[in-house]
Amino acid sequence: MRELADSSVHLVVTSPPYPMVGIWDDFFREESAQSYDEMHRYLYQTWKEVKRVLVPGGIACVNIGDATRTKDGIFHLYPNHSRVIESFEQLGLVTLPYVLWKKPTTKPRYRGKGAFLGxxxxxxNAYVTLDMEYILIFRKGSLRAFEPKDPQRYKSKFTKRERDEWFSQVWTVTGARQTHRGLERRVAAFPEEIPRRLIRMFSIESDLVLDPFLGSGTTLKAAMDLSRRFIGYEKLEDFSGIIRERMGQGSEKIVFQKQSVVEQVSPALAA
Ligand SMILES: C[S@@+](CC[C@H](N)C(=O)[O-])C[C@H]1O[C@@H](n2cnc3c(N)ncnc32)[C@H](O)[C@@H]1O
Structure with missing residues (x-):
């Protein structure tokens, strides 16, 4: 993320490829990251950059799910969320209480494969179904400082109802209405409600919001609608069309650049 200066981003809202989850196997294979440790080492490079670009007191929200896999005949949990917490702790960020996102669509499977294995x-011998994902929340250093009665901050306030719902630990948010089903499913897009809440909770109007793993651009769309500035990166060029379409008129503010030096990512930059 070379084009981003140190301490320039107020909020990161992102969802990386999930280690040990089938749909991301090919992706990690292409990156020569095949073991669980290597996959987390790949993600760590981005977490390091996230730390560098965040302003003091800036927040990073990372949506990730755990995974299960049978290896050498043994069924095993791969607790991605705890590895991401370890990475951020190692980088010296402060871990804050996290959100558990309950996905109502995931049901235990009774027959054949799945939790009950016949x-x-x-x-x-049955095991519990993974029907929650984590939204991990980290802060760089101590609290962000504001002038008393900062007008942008007051303009960005949430209601009592929003506060009571958003600052509780379990969120039930239904899946996104997908406009490009194939592509959005391929990147496991999160519903727009997730970044909308996080952006309202942890940034104020005009702040700069970053998503280093854009996918279909859900975070950018939410940031644009909420009068935040935004920047994002996506490795796969296929997504530039869908991101542009999604942003509508806002796509005028996006510049896609092929940056072979920056691991061939395409930054989408706010004007
Ligand atoms: C889980 S998806 C993000 C989905 C997104 N939240 C959405 O709603 O569409 C992760 C994305 O990160 C991208 N990615 C992985 N490594 C990357 C890297 N080093 N730089 C930029 N993008 C990367 C993948 O191509 C994938 O599209």
């Missing part, structure tokens, strides 16, 4: 209602 054991039906018989103990003890």
């Amino acid at each position: 054991s039906g209602f018989l103990p003890p």
